[in-house]
Amino acid sequence: GAGVSQSPSNKVTEKGKDVELRCDPISGHTALYWYRQSLGQGLEFLIYFQGNSAPDKSGLPSDRFSAERTGGSVSTLTIQRTQQEDSAVYLCASSLAGYSSYNEQFFGPGTRLTVL
């Protein structure tokens, strides 16, 4: 079956522009996560969606970052007025039922964002 997909795989943008990153989770997975990984670093939690519950936005680094999940499936991470420090790989993951917290996360291949 299809795994988690992300698009685009690479995005180069100019400082100050807005970008949208897309994540298609595995069908039937109710939990969706966004992470950011800078070069050679660990994963930084950004946001977590679980079903129709209010998302956990505690990891978003600034108000330039926002995310939505439509219809409990596809998610879009938007970064407004991009800065050079936003350059990183943005990873999306989904899991079957986040509320149990015992489920493995399935990761997408990531979007490499470069802000010039």
Added chain:
Amino acid sequence: SQQGEEDPQALSIQEGENATMNCSYKTSINNLQWYRQNSGRGLVHLILIRSNEREKHSGRLRVTLDTSKKSSSLLITASRAADTASYFCATSTTSGTYKYIFGTGTRLKVLA
């Protein structure tokens, strides 16, 4: 700050040797998971250990958990060149949220 910190940051061994990497965390957890990442992109889940478990095995992998020391170890036995990757621990805390906090990772290189 990161919940998990892996140790060592980098490890280089010969094929056939065992590799051990450690993860320390700061707050009480529900469970701890280990993931592998190749080529700086998507991660693959390896194994999950719950807070009431002390040891789990999966193939050549052995994970231990010591909640009194707030630490876990991942042992890869009889390593192969294909095990070359970064390894991360991820913890789910008992704070009422189900987000996972990832450590900084151990970069393992297995030399053929």
